[in-house]
Amino acid sequence: MLVTIIAIATLAIIFGLVLGFAAIRFKVEGDPIVDKIDAVLPQTQCGQCTYPGCRPYAEAIANGEAQINQCPPGGEAVINELADLLGVDPLPLNEEHGEHTEKTVVYIDEQICIGCTLCIQACPVDAIAGAAKLMHTVIEDECTGCDLCIPVCPVDCIYIKPVTETINTWKWPLPEINQPTLKDLMELKHHEQEQS
Amino acid sequence: MTMRLWKIFGGLKLPGFKSMSMTQQTEAAPLPKILTLPLKQHIGHAAETIVNVGDKVLKGQMIAAAKDYVSTPIHASSSGTVIAIEEYAVPHPSGKMTECIVIETDGKDKWIECVKNANFRQLDASALRNLIRDAGIVGLGGAGFPSFIKLNPGPGNMVNTLILNGAECEPYITCDAMLMQEQSRKIIDGLNIMRHALQVERCIIAVEDNKRSAYTMLVNALQEHEAEYIDIVLIPTLYPAGGEKQLIKTLTGKEVPSNGLPINIGIVCHNVATAAAVASAVLEGKPLINRYVTVTGEGVEHPRNLDVLIGTPFSELIELCGKNRKAEQFIMGGPMMGFEISDINIPVIKTTNCILVQSKKTEPDFVMPCIRCGQCASVCPAQLLPQQLYWYARAKNFDKTQDYNLFDCIECGCCTYVCPSHIPLVQYYRFAKTEIWAQEQEKKSSDIARQRHEFRQFRMERKKAENEARKKQKKELLKKVSGTKDNADDAKKAAIEAAMARVKAKREKQSITPANTDNLTEKQKKEIAEVEARRRNAKEEN
Numbered sequence: 001m002l003v004t005i006i007a008i009a010t011l012a013i014i015f016g017l018v019l020g021f022a023a024i025r026f027k028v029e030g031d032p033i034v035d036k037i038d039a040v041l042p043q044t045q046c047g048q049c050t051y052p053g054c055r056p057y058a059e060a061i062a063n064g065e066a067q068i069n070q071c072p073p074g075g076e077a078v079i080n081e082l083a084d085l086l087g088v089d090p091l092p093l094n095e096e097h098g099e100h101t102e103k104t105v106v107y108i109d110e111q112i113c114i115g116c117t118l119c120i121q122a123c124p125v126d127a128i129a130g131a132a133k134l135m136h137t138v139i140e141d142e143c144t145g146c147d148l149c150i151p152v153c154p155v156d157c158i159y160i161k162p163v164t165e166t167i168n169t170w171k172w173p174l175p176e177i178n179q180p181t182l183k184d185l186m187e188l189k190h191h192e193q194e195q196s
Numbered sequence: 197m198t199m200r201l202w203k204i205f206g207g208l209k210l211p212g213f214k215s216m217s218m219t220q221q222t223e224a225a226p227l228p229k230i231l232t233l234p235l236k237q238h239i240g241h242a243a244e245t246i247v248n249v250g251d252k253v254l255k256g257q258m259i260a261a262a263k264d265y266v267s268t269p270i271h272a273s274s275s276g277t278v279i280a281i282e283e284y285a286v287p288h289p290s291g292k293m294t295e296c297i298v299i300e301t302d303g304k305d306k307w308i309e310c311v312k313n314a315n316f317r318q319l320d321a322s323a324l325r326n327l328i329r330d331a332g333i334v335g336l337g338g339a340g341f342p343s344f345i346k347l348n349p350g351p352g353n354m355v356n357t358l359i360l361n362g363a364e365c366e367p368y369i370t371c372d373a374m375l376m377q378e379q380s381r382k383i384i385d386g387l388n389i390m391r392h393a394l395q396v397e398r399c400i401i402a403v404e405d406n407k408r409s410a411y412t413m414l415v416n417a418l419q420e421h422e423a424e425y426i427d428i429v430l431i432p433t434l435y436p437a438g439g440e441k442q443l444i445k446t447l448t449g450k451e452v453p454s455n456g457l458p459i460n461i462g463i464v465c466h467n468v469a470t471a472a473a474v475a476s477a478v479l480e481g482k483p484l485i486n487r488y489v490t491v492t493g494e495g496v497e498h499p500r501n502l503d504v505l506i507g508t509p510f511s512e513l514i515e516l517c518g519k520n521r522k523a524e525q526f527i528m529g530g531p532m533m534g535f536e537i538s539d540i541n542i543p544v545i546k547t548t549n550c551i552l553v554q555s556k557k558t559e560p561d562f563v564m565p566c567i568r569c570g571q572c573a574s575v576c577p578a579q580l581l582p583q584q585l586y587w588y589a590r591a592k593n594f595d596k597t598q599d600y601n602l603f604d605c606i607e608c609g610c611c612t613y614v615c616p617s618h619i620p621l622v623q624y625y626r627f628a629k630t631e632i633w634a635q636e637q638e639k640k641s642s643d644i645a646r647q648r649h650e651f652r653q654f655r656m657e658r659k660k661a662e663n664e665a666r667k668k669q670k671k672e673l674l675k676k677v678s679g680t681k682d683n684a685d686d687a688k689k690a691a692i693e694a695a696m697a698r699v700k701a702k703r704e705k706q707s708i709t710p711a712n713t714d715n716l717t718e719k720q721k722k723e724i725a726e727v728e729a730r731r732r733n734a735k736e737e738n
Binding site for chain 2: 041043044045125165166167169170171173175177180
């Protein structure tokens with residue numbers, strides 16, 4: 001009886017130590033699922049999902065606080081990817097947060113800009129260059145189209161423009177196929193019979 | 197010369213339609229009034245303009261410089277004046293516009309001074325590559341990859357075979373065949389230069405066996421000592437035997453690995469026209485400003501080859517060959533891999549090998565469902581599964597298309613040609629490829645946005661921490677000076693006094709040791725003393 005208790009207690013201690021060691025040695029930093037969700041999100045940092053950026057939204061999804069359909073810039077593609085990743089059913093985009101539009105960027109009308117730096121402070125990706133009382137300009141390649149700079153501008157000199165497609169960004173369209181109707185097929189058959 | 201040849205998988209025996217455009221000698225097309233030179237005529241980055249509107253340029257003058265490693269310069273095809281640098285329609289399947297330099301020719305066709313390097317064997321490989329790069333030479337077979345890069349094997353790669361591709365397997369196109377007939381010596385000169393740049397032993401020129409006269413001319417042009425290291429080989433006529441990977445398989449039996457390059461298996465492949473351009477660039481110092489273009493099809497009265505200046509509008513060439521009533525559809529390239537163009541005022545670019553003028557089909561081509569006959573798989577020269585690719589591309593399941601090696605597809609069009617249901621298979625693959633590229637690009641830019649956002653947050657945190665630290669330090673300092681926390685006025689006074697003391701000390705220090713007073717003469721010292729005295733007096737009066 002005593003031997004059994006001692007043996008099992010020893011085993012329990014050994015396993016406890018092993019597990020304890022493993023927990024420290026192989027500790028996972030952060031939550032890997034948050035990283036995975038964050039990688040899917042479009043990184044516009046626009047806050048339309050009601051969270052202050054893409055990563056907080058990813059954290060909220062991982063904690064089950066937010067739905068997967070709150071990201072208008074990502075649209076259907078991101079919702080589907082998130083659904084795939086999390087093993088849930090895809091949902092239609094929640095219209096409360098906005099509509100999915102093609103990617104846009106902003107530009108500053110440099111004639112009007114007074115150099116107040118408010119937009120620079122608002123930009124989540126540091127895509128506006130300028131200094132106090134000097135003209136500002138948008139680095140278009142870095143602009144994510146979050147439009148956060150527009151409401152803060154006191155002179156309304158920031159405008160949205162769509163990203164124009166160039167030869168380098170042009171994509172082949174999905175082929176438009178000309179599927180025959182039943183009538184077409186009947187005519188074709190008739191035509192073939194006449195010929196033979 | 198007999199050489200063992202290997203058989204490629206799949207492929208098609210297509211009607212050639214080649215003889216129609218080979219009845220006449222190649223002639224230079226007349227000098228056009230306007231030359232339009234797109235800044236991007238090659239794979240890689242667009243060139244950067246180095247001329248301004250209104251500048252006079254000479255024939256062969258560089259007008260746009262290479263911006264990046266994968267880029268080549270552009271040269272003026274004739275002398276004249278730059279009249280615009282704007283966006284114009286260019287040969288591209290999108291029909292989109294891109295920036296071009298427009299030159300109004302002056303009719304003099306005056307050359308810039310050319311530096312000839314007849315003794316190319318004295319130059320090293322890197323000097324030759326620079327010459328070839330500065331001449332703006334890109335692969336003239338159709339892809340337009342900058343040639344100097346392919347002449348740089350890179351560290352760790354050994355090249356043992358240099359192949360010149362004269363197969364020209366696509367129907368209708370005959371520009372390479374005519375070039376081989378008419379400028380065979382130049383092609384071999386170019387081959388010698390490339391061989392020297394790559395330091396390879398063995399060279400092969402491959403010609404399809406339906407181009408007997410081109411073969412004969414090349415063999416005749418070969419000098420005796422050259423015959424030891426250059427093999428001129430006739431290969432069976434089969435579409436697409438001229439594809440780079442297919443040609444390598446036919447000649448050497450080796451297969452280029454998936455996602456790999458021919459250089460990985462010690463082979464470099466260039467087009468025959470590229471070799472001729474290299475010979476012009478090195479031996480005569482002339483940059484790439486003209487090329488052979490086949491204008492053919494039932495829509496022209498006199499199908500033929502023309503030696504055309506880059507930048508000449510398509511419409512002038514089509515008119516020259518006698519445009520007739522059947523001319524309804526215009527294709528750049530061949531019927532299998534070319535693309536339809538809507539605006540025929542677009543210019544000839546470095547990769548324009550053929551302008552095919554045809555009538556439109558009258559019967560509608562109905563697309564029927566796939567019946568899984570498998571004919572596409574049996575003709576695919578890349579040994580892919582076109583049906584699977586089709587399903588997944590249509591369903592926009594791009595991960596799966598990549599699992600089925602979509603990027604090994606050479607877009608030869610064999611599968612579309614044999615499909616009994618008339619499914620435009622290649623279009624689906626092109627669609628999937630560009631979608632995947634766009635997704636990758638998006639991923640890249642969102643990664644950059646994430647990094648920038650994270651750095652911004654880090655910077656804000658740092659700023660906040662720094663501010664706080666500064667405030668804390670100040671408070672502590674005040675505490676130290678005042679001694680007691682309660683007496684704020686005393687603390688302020690003390691701080692002011694301390695500051696004044698600092699200023700005073702600084703001033704005294706300055707008045708005690710003025711700069712540059714060593715090694716002065718007595719006279720100078722006296723002068724300084726006088727000035728100092730005056731200044732003190734003035735201060736006291738104030």
